[in-house]
Amino acid sequence: MFTGLVEGQGTVQLLEKNGSSIDLTLKIPELILHEAQIGDSVAINGCCLTVVEIAENSLKFQAGAETLAKTNLGLLTVGDAVNLERPLAANGRLGGHFVQGHVDGVGSIKSIDRDGEWITMWFEVPEALALQMVPKGSVTVDGISLTIVGCEASSFSIALIPHTLEVTTLGQKQVGSIVNIETDILGKYVSKLVPLTLDGINERR
Structure with a gap:
């Protein structure tokens, strides 16, 4: 973990x-x-x-x-x-979110918008992954825990502070760069369980 x-x-x-x-x-x-x-x-x-x-x-x-x-x-x-x-130590601080290290798929950088030292990036991803994302939720991009700003049918955006751009590889990326995506594990379970729950409710009606 x-x-x-x-x-x-x-x-x-x-x-x-x-x-x-x-x-x-x-x-x-x-x-x-x-x-x-x-x-x-x-x-x-x-x-x-x-x-x-x-x-x-x-x-x-x-x-x-x-x-x-x-x-x-x-x-x-x-x-x-x-x-x-490295993996989280049992007595360590959980400063990001729970990341399994099991990449779900790849996305590509759709746009890079600069505002002073800050950058907003939009990423194109498969629709199945975008379904597991919500604004203000968590996502992992190339191993970096980030907060989602905007979310659409097949894309999402993040706002990157100067520190993140300096200490990670995102500061070196360009439009079209391929990145690893891992969605929040909570989103995965919800996206699987909700349809099953709704099917069960409909069967009992």
């Missing part, structure tokens, strides 16, 4: 194709590297992956076919920056 509060950025050092999967080696900030152990989970652009190898300044991960199909990890190239977060 994660919070969507990015702890730092890693840099892609090496990408090795291994059948339908890839081996991903990232240069890691010391804050995250010094406590890392084989088998640990780390959210990379919001996607939970397992540490399989530790080197002097890097960690190695493996991403399978399903992960590559549902995320933007397969689009990474050497030198790209990624957002990193």
Whole structure:
């Protein structure tokens, strides 16, 4: 379980194709590297992956076919920056929201509107994901816990403060960039249970 509060950025050092999967080696900030152990989970652009190898300044991960199909990890190239977060400690503060690290799909940046140091971004997403979003609700974009401002049939917007633009990769994105999306787990359960509940009510009438 994660919070969507990015702890730092890693840099892609090496990408090795291994059948339908890839081996991903990232240069890691010391804050995250010094406590890392084989088998640990780390959210990379919001996607939970397992540490399989530790080197002097890097960690190695493996991403399978399903992960590559549902995320933007397969689009990474050497030198790209990624957002990193370790799992929430049992005694830690929940500053963002409950993030599973299970990416639901990808979206693309539709527009970037600047207002001084602030930026409003609109994201195009599949309608099935937009149905699970509400204004002032939470969403995870490339591993970042964000508050939804506007929500339409297949898009949503967020307002980004200068700090978020500085410490995450969103400050480097452009219109058309592909991002990982994880909707709020509460929205997923509601979107599944409400139709079932309504069907049950209608059957009893």
